[in-house]
Amino acid sequence: MTNVLTLSQKLEFLWKDVLSVVKEGVEAGGYPKAILDNFKPLTRRQVQGFISEAKRSPNCETCESNCCARLEGKILLTLKDVARLVDAGLADSIVGTYKGFSAILDQYLLERNPDVFSAVNVMMNEKMNETSYMPSLQKVDKLCVFLDEANRCRAYKVRPEACRRYPFDFDFHSHWITWDPACPSTQSLTEDQQSPIVSAILASENERLRDIALIMLDRDALKQIGFGDYL
Numbered sequence: 673m674t675n676v677l678t679l680s681q682k683l684e685f686l687w688k689d690v691l692s693v694v695k696e697g698v699e700a701g702g703y704p705k706a707i708l709d710n711f712k713p714l715t716r717r718q719v720q721g722f723i724s725e726a727k728r729s730p731n732c733e734t735c736e737s738n739c740c741a742r743l744e745g746k747i748l749l750t751l752k753d754v755a756r757l758v759d760a761g762l763a764d765s766i767v768g769t770y771k772g773f774s775a776i777l778d779q780y781l782l783e784r785n786p787d788v789f790s791a792v793n794v795m796m797n798e799k800m801n802e803t804s805y806m807p808s809l810q811k812v813d814k815l816c817v818f819l820d821e822a823n824r825c826r827a828y829k830v831r832p833e834a835c836r837r838y839p840f841d842f843d844f845h846s847h848w849i850t851w852d853p854a855c856p857s858t859q860s861l862t863e864d865q866q867s868p869i870v871s872a873i874l875a876s877e878n879e880r881l882r883d884i885a886l887i888m889l890d891r892d893a894l895k896q897i898g899f900g901d902y903l
Contacts, residue, residue: 678759679754679758679759679897679898679899680752680755680756680759682755682898683751683752683755686886686890686893686894686897687879687882690711690882690885690886693885693886693889693890693893694707694711694889695708696889697888697889697890698889701781701889703781704784710881710884711884713878713881714847714874714877714878714881715874716870716871719847719848719870719874720846720847720849721848721849722848722849722851723848723850725850725851725853726840726848726850726851726861727860728851728855728857728858728859728861729857729860729861729862729865730838730839730855730857730859731859735856737855737856739838739839739854739855740816740819740825741823742854743854744814746808746811747808747809747835748806748832749807749808750832750833750879750883751883751886751887751894752833752883753807753832753833754766754899754902756830757827758898759830760827760830762830764810765809765810765817765818765827766807766902767807767808767810768805768806768807769806769807769901769902769903770806770807770903771903772805773806773887774888774891774903777887777888778888781888807902809832818831833876836872837872837876838852838855839852839854839855840852840869840873842873842876844877849869849870887903891903
């Protein structure tokens with residue numbers, strides 16, 4: 673019996689060699705070598721720590737704030753998010769594609785601009801609610817398609833990265849871990865709790881770098897493994 677790789681597993685294989693993909697793409701396109709600096713993985717040493725407001729611990733199990741039902745805007749999806757949902761048979765919950773994002777990256781290559789990430793991050797914030805920019809989770813009556821009548825997630829095991837790290841986030845420019853003030857928790861974050869959060873944020877940010885690298889320089893490989901509908 674032949675084992676069939678999932679989309680998530682195929683993506684992992686592409687990710688493992690992503691730096692080679694970047695180097696080959698930069699050399700083949702004659703792009704400035706300074707672009708390579710954008711794709712160096714973040715390290716724990718580069719994380720400045722938690723801003724004072726982020727030194728809190730969410731207590732979602734007992735909280736009645738229902739943040740998932742209250743928060744507005746799109747839940748943008750990474751390549752790994754898309755792969756998880758497709759593998760779980762939930763592709764119908766995905767709306768939009770990476771075409772808008774791809775166009776921005778193409779413009780950087782056209783201009784030979786090595787400063788890829790600073791403006792890309794600004795644009796990501798400006799275009800967060802544009803479905804044509806990046807795939808997002810479907811919403812029904814302004815609510816996430818996965819919320820049940822009790823505002824609990826029906827797809828918790830395959831929930832997107834944005835949901836996994838909420839209410840924490842990461843400022844890519846300052847390298848501080850931030851906090852969404854919409855979360856009302858006042859419970860203090862202990863030293864023991866901080867380390868796994870930093871690890872998760874680092875993993876998430878480095879996955880984002882690999883996403884940008886592949887969408888920017890090896891879209892054909894993504895199409896070949898099964899992302900064609902989203903590119």
